[in-house]
Amino acid sequence: xxxxxxxxxxxxxxxxxxxxxxxxxxxxxxxxxxxxxxxxxxxxxxxxxxxxxxxxxxxxxxxxxxxxxxxxxxxxxxxxxxxxxxxxxxxxxxxxxxxxxx
Amino acid sequence: xxxxxxxxxxxxxxxxxxxxxxxxxxxxxxxxxxxxxxxxxxxxxxxxxxxxxxxxxxxxxxxxxxxxxxxxxxxxxxxxxxxxxxxxxxxxxxxxxxxxxxxxxxxxxxxxxxxxxxxxxxxxxxxxxxxxxxxxxxxxxxxxxxxxxxxxxxxxxxxxxxxxxxxxxxxxxxxxxxxxxxxxxxxxxxxxxxxxxxxx
Ligand SMILES: Nc1nc2c(ncn2[C@@H]2O[C@H](COP(=O)(O)OP(=O)(O)O)[C@@H](O)[C@H]2O)c(=O)[nH]1
Ligand SMILES: [Mg+2]
Numbered sequence: 276x277x278x279x280x281x282x283x284x285x286x287x288x289x290x291x292x293x294x295x296x297x298x299x300x301x302x303x304x305x306x307x308x309x310x311x312x313x314x315x316x317x318x319x320x321x322x323x324x325x326x327x328x329x330x331x332x333x334x335x336x337x338x339x340x341x342x343x344x345x346x347x348x349x350x351x352x353x354x355x356x357x358x359x360x361x362x363x364x365x366x367x368x369x370x371x372x373x374x375x376x377x
Numbered sequence: 378x379x380x381x382x383x384x385x386x387x388x389x390x391x392x393x394x395x396x397x398x399x400x401x402x403x404x405x406x407x408x409x410x411x412x413x414x415x416x417x418x419x420x421x422x423x424x425x426x427x428x429x430x431x432x433x434x435x436x437x438x439x440x441x442x443x444x445x446x447x448x449x450x451x452x453x454x455x456x457x458x459x460x461x462x463x464x465x466x467x468x469x470x471x472x473x474x475x476x477x478x479x480x481x482x483x484x485x486x487x488x489x490x491x492x493x494x495x496x497x498x499x500x501x502x503x504x505x506x507x508x509x510x511x512x513x514x515x516x517x518x519x520x521x522x523x524x525x526x527x528x529x530x531x532x533x534x535x536x537x538x539x540x541x542x543x544x545x546x547x548x549x550x551x552x553x554x555x556x557x558x559x560x561x562x563x564x565x566x567x568x569x570x571x572x573x574x575x576x577x
Contacts, residue, residue, distance in 0.1 A: 288487055289426075289455075290398040290467040320396055322467055324455055328424035333450075334483075335429060355487055356397040362489055364573060370399055370489065371566045373460025377418075377559055 292353040299349035404471040405494030406502025410552035411470035419456025490516035490569040516569040519547040
């Protein structure tokens with residue numbers, strides 16, 4: 276169920292965004308119930324943290340599961356704007372504008 | 378609260394381009410108002426995610442060296458704010474127990490910065506968070522949560538008591554107020570921008 280546990284391929288950020296792919300929307304038969312629920316959940320984009328919270332799974336379990344599901348093409352993962360270090364100034368400008376417009 | 382109309386793009390059709398996420402950390406001692414702060418500005422009721430650490434909390438992370446595994450669960454609250462149709466801000470409250478530093482690395486990696494909430498009646502509760510952010514080089518601001526609208530210290534006294542550098546902004550806020558938390562977040566982002574600009 277958590278195949279690939281030892282592989283550190285996906286050190287997904289807490290705020291990494293997950294969305295269901297066309298394949299994940301029509302996966303056919305034989306999908307694990309948890310995978311199916313995550314596919315349903317992420318039709319509307321969700322972060323890794325939201326998936327863990329809504330699935331009532333420890334973060335580490337959700338992290339591995341999301342990594343596996345991305346590998347089998349059920350979901351697409353978008354690492355955050357600042358995955359490798361700091362957000363850039365252009366992104367921060369957009370955050371500032373968004374907050375001011377709230 | 379009517380988030381659907383106040384968050385641009387919340388009810389809009391899915392954007393064509395990729396959506397980007399950013400995060401801000403909300404730190405401070407137990408009961409200082411972290412969850413209240415996150416909830417005041419979040420478009421969802423704050424959620425809780427749990428991280429399980431299967432080892433002692435004193436830095437041992439190689440399970441093969443721990444004969445009887447101890448598991449510890451660390452809970453974090455978080456909320457979400459849609460800033461644009463393709464930009465989502467996540468706000469993460471730090472776990473109550475400061476000693477679970479393994480979680481703090483996950484929390485702060487790639488973050489815009491941190492808001493350190495302070496209750497002037499219990500100033501020392503935030504020392505550990507400030508030390509952590511100073512060491513990590515993460516931009517942070519101090520937000521004094523004004524319980525009962527009353528400040529028992531002057532701002533300069535707070536700065537001195539916390540011994541934070543003069544360039545770290547200190548603001549007051551009401552963690553229950555959406556407008557106040559919003560202004561606090563704006564102040565943090567401005568501070569992060571000046572820090573990042575100065576580093577280039
Ligand atoms: N009077 C007052 N109460 C507050 C304020 N902020 C938080 N509280 C209350 O303080 C308690 C602890 O807040 P909480 O957000 O759970 O703290 P946390 O442990 O840091 O997450 C709750 O009962 C809040 O309702 C404030 O600005 N004024
Ligand atoms: Mg809390």
